[in-house]
Amino acid sequence: MRSTEIEREVINEILFENGEYDNYRGRIADSSKHGGVRAASFACAVEVLENVVFLSNAINFVAYFIKSMHYPAAEAANMVTNFMGTSFLLTIVGGFISDSFFTRFRTFIFSCTVELMGLILLAVQAQYSELQPAMNKRPSEYQAAVLYVGLYAMAAGIGGIKAALPAHGADQLDRRNQRLISAFFNWYFFSLCTGGLIACTFMVWIQENKGWKMNFNISIGILSLALCIFAAGFPIYRYKRPGGSPIARMCKVFVAAIRSRNSLTPETETRMQISSARTIRWKFRFLNKALMDEKITATEVQETKTFLGLLPIFASTIMMNCCLAQLQTFTVEQGIMMGRTMKNFTIPTQSLTVFPLIIMLASIPLYERFARIVGTKQSWISNWLRPLKRIGVGLALASASMAAAAVVEAKRREEEVSKGAAISVFWLAWQYLLLGVADVLALGGMLEFFYSGAPDSMRSISTALSWCSTAMGYFISSVLVTIANSISEKFRKKWLPGHDLNHGRLDLFYTLLCALNFLNLLNYIFWAKRYQVE
Structure with a gap:
């Protein structure tokens, strides 16, 4: 083959558009009729509802496993982190399927149906006492099987949804307009936070006052609505052809x-x-x-x-998610033991996430406005708006949040053990606030970075790396809990005992997470600089 022929082959490959899109009839999509901001907005609307269901159940599962299923606190915490980790890890499977075999639309429809079936099974278990253990007894094998089948059917469905939905929404837009893609992921994260706010207020109130049955029933209704809304947009969507x-x-x-x-x-x-x-x-x-x-x-x-080049950045973000795992586990247990009464109202611990969520919801429109003004200008300010910089700031704040968490837990334990007094639950606001801002910077930056930096034929899998990082963080959190207990037990006593945090040293566990996150930040800076410069 002559040199000119080789050049022509490569040029043809460059000009070839891998990402051809179809309309719902299987014909080539018309950009004037299919896709666009209106089609992408369906993904944001659906994400609000989907995240209400996911997050409301995730933050309530610890209490449900302890109070209704009678698991010890440490085991219940690990069950939740394993569920969350599996849900996010399965996004890789969902991304692989939607990139290779099915459209992202079909992947979402199937995954949402699977999650709905899991929710229905958990609702049935909460409805009938024979499917729940007797007081102070662990679940039987049959009862545990029902719980785990429902739980991990939900996890499988969530994995497919998290992989397909953001990539499907971004596919509706012109990828050459990077500002538009960035804005979509910011508003997608806004939708995610809106769903989280509803989950931490309305859904937590439902669980606290109306019980688990009502919580599951409302979740079924909300997820069914999300499925219908998403399906209703099929005539105006454009569909990425699977590329094998x-x-x-x-x-x-x-x-x-x-x-x-x-x-x-x-x-x-x-x-x-x-x-x-x-x-x-x-x-x-x-x-x-x-x-x-x-x-x-x-x-x-x-x-x-290109795909392999994304992996060091992905690996460097995992440790931050170990910190986020604590908000659904030990932070909830801390809050239960703290002063939660304000006049005649008892504050649900899970609702403390309202504070960072409100800040995130307010910050995203401000950020978008700011980005429009300075984003086109070459300055140090616009440089800090880039995804890799935002991720780095998020990792730094995660380390700071664990330092604050260690100080607060040391103070809580000292006051309760030595004086028998419970400090205010609002002390936890520091770790919620810092982790909340860290999450909006890191996860929002990761979604944009992995989608924009991915090969055209691997955008679902690459976007799934954002959620897979969360999965690995939850799994590592469970491993660190086990290792910390094993080592600390050999010296004096477990840092993280079964039912009473006052007999443990959760503050030392938080200190360990702070140190590990700081080392991880240095590792991230090395890879981020290398990615940008070289």
Whole structure:
């Protein structure tokens, strides 16, 4: 193959549009009729309802597992973190399916139906006493099986929804307009926070005053409504054609590169040079040798390099989510033991997340307004609006939140053990506030970064990395709880005992998380600088 032919092949690959879209009839989508801001807004509206269901159940599960299913506090905390972790980890599966085999629309419809079935099963268990354990007894094998089937059916559905919905919404917009894509993910996060606010107020009140049965029944109704609203937009959506398995293509590139590692010809060297001119140079240059295989295209090599380049950033964000896991577990247990009465009203501990949510909801429109003004100007301010910088600030705030949490827990324990007095639950506002702002910066930045930086054929999987980071954080949280208890028990006593935090040292556990997050921040700075500079 002559050099000019090779150049023509590469140019054709560059000009080829992988992301062709269809309308609901399977024909090529008309940009004047399909997609656009109106179609993308359906994803934001549905996210409000979906997150009401997800978050309201997530923050209530600890109390439900302890009070109704009679699990110990530490075990209940791990059950919740495992559920949350599995839900987010399965986004990789959902992303793979929607990128490879089904449209994101169909993936959402199927996943939402699965989550709905899981919710119905949990509602049935909450309705009938024979499916619940007797007082002060653990669930039987049958009762536990019903609980876990319902719980992890929900997790499977959530995984598919979280992977497909944001990518489907962003697909409705012109990807060449980066400001529009950034705005979509900011408003998508606004919708997520709005759902969280409803969950932490109205849904928590329902659970506290009307019980688990009503909570599950309302959740079923809300999720059914979300499914109907999403399906109603099908005539105006545009649908990304599945492009086959991107994982299989990456494996082909790796195999070809390994086979060709010791051989090189002038023609393949020219082909490699042309290809490397349009890829990020520092990334995985050995993969260029895959181009010695005539069946491997430059696009496939670039796709593999680009996806692998995202992984160090992904890995550097995991530790922050260990901190977020505490808001659904030990922070709830802290709040139960603190002063929650204000006049004649008892504040539900779960509702403390209202404070950071309100700040996040107010900050997103202000941020959008600010970004419109300075986003087009080259300045140090616009530089800090970029996703990688926002993620870094979020990681720093997560470390600060754990330092504040350790101080507050030490004060709470000292007052209750030595004086028998309960300090105000509003002391927890510090860790809620810092973690809330950290989440809006980090998760919002991650969604935008992984979608925009992903290969065209892997946008669902790449967006799922944001949620997968959360999953790994929840799993690592469970592992750290087990390790901390095992090591601390050998010296004197467990840091995190079963039912009473006053007999443990939760403050030391928070201190450990603070130290680990600071080290992780340094690791993130190294990879972020390398990604930007090289």
